[in-house]
Amino acid sequence: MSVQLSLLPEELPAGEPGAGSPAGLEYHPQLLTAQDEAELLAHIDNADAPWLDDLSRRVQHFGYKYDYSARRLDDSAHIGPLPDWLARLALRVRSATSEEAKCLLDAQRPFEQAIINEYERGQGIAPHVDRDCFGPVVATVSLGSAVNMDFRCDATSDGYVQRLEPGSLLLLHGVARSKWRHGIAKRRTDIWDGRKIERRRRVSITFRTIAHPASNAH
Numbered sequence: 724m725s726v727q728l729s730l731l732p733e734e735l736p737a738g739e740p741g742a743g744s745p746a747g748l749e750y751h752p753q754l755l756t757a758q759d760e761a762e763l764l765a766h767i768d769n770a771d772a773p774w775l776d777d778l779s780r781r782v783q784h785f786g787y788k789y790d791y792s793a794r795r796l797d798d799s800a801h802i803g804p805l806p807d808w809l810a811r812l813a814l815r816v817r818s819a820t821s822e823e824a825k826c827l828l829d830a831q832r833p834f835e836q837a838i839i840n841e842y843e844r845g846q847g848i849a850p851h852v853d854r855d856c857f858g859p860v861v862a863t864v865s866l867g868s869a870v871n872m873d874f875r876c877d878a879t880s881d882g883y884v885q886r887l888e889p890g891s892l893l894l895l896h897g898v899a900r901s902k903w904r905h906g907i908a909k910r911r912t913d914i915w916d917g918r919k920i921e922r923r924r925r926v927s928i929t930f931r932t933i934a935h936p937a938s939n940a941h
């Protein structure tokens with residue numbers, strides 16, 4: 724199945740995170756149309772890759788398999804190139820980013836790895852900073868339910884909440900990538916704009932580069 728991404732980069736609203744957001748956080752609310760989303764979810768649910776269920780949420784890995792216990796990529800981590808549908812989405816993601824992020828990403832092969840996370844209602848992900856085995860830009864495309872993502876800087880105790888809408892793109896680089904933890908609380912509802920909003924199933928696709936591909940390749 725081919726994913727036809729219908730919006731052209733110049734039609735996208737600029738990424739405008741709110742006041743108090745960490746430097747290097749980019750948010751693009753409308754990367755995908757509802758149809759793009761449905762096509763991507765169909766790909767994921769008819770998976771090229773198996774769902775792994777050794778965490779509290781299900782995940783699929785593409786490109787390189789991340790070892791959550793060892794928290795690294797070892798020499799056996801390379802599992803092949805991204806499938807075409809993810810490679811096309813990766814190019815689409817790069818085209819939507821700021822010039823600052825583009826400079827950090829290869830134009831032909833911007834990302835080498837993707838992890839798909841599935842969050843059923845009530846599931847989340849513990850606050851973390853992505854490990855240094857990954858490169859300087861982390862990009863997440865959101866499908867399904869909207870959710871609040873919490874950010875915290877341990878050095879300053881500053882906090883920030885980014886609402887991730889379906890079809891949106893979140894980019895983390897700079898201090899947003901390296902110094903602020905990000906996570907999703909394990910709860911069934913979020914408060915946003917003073918309203919309590921029920922969560923539903925959410926699926927995210929997070930693209931990364933590998934910091935030292937030569938040491939990870941066979």
Ligand SMILES: O=C(O)CCC(=O)C(=O)O
Nearest residue numbers: 838840848863905927929
């Ligand atoms: O699901 C998300 O939006 C974030 C995923 C994430 O932080 C991760 O896989 O490390």
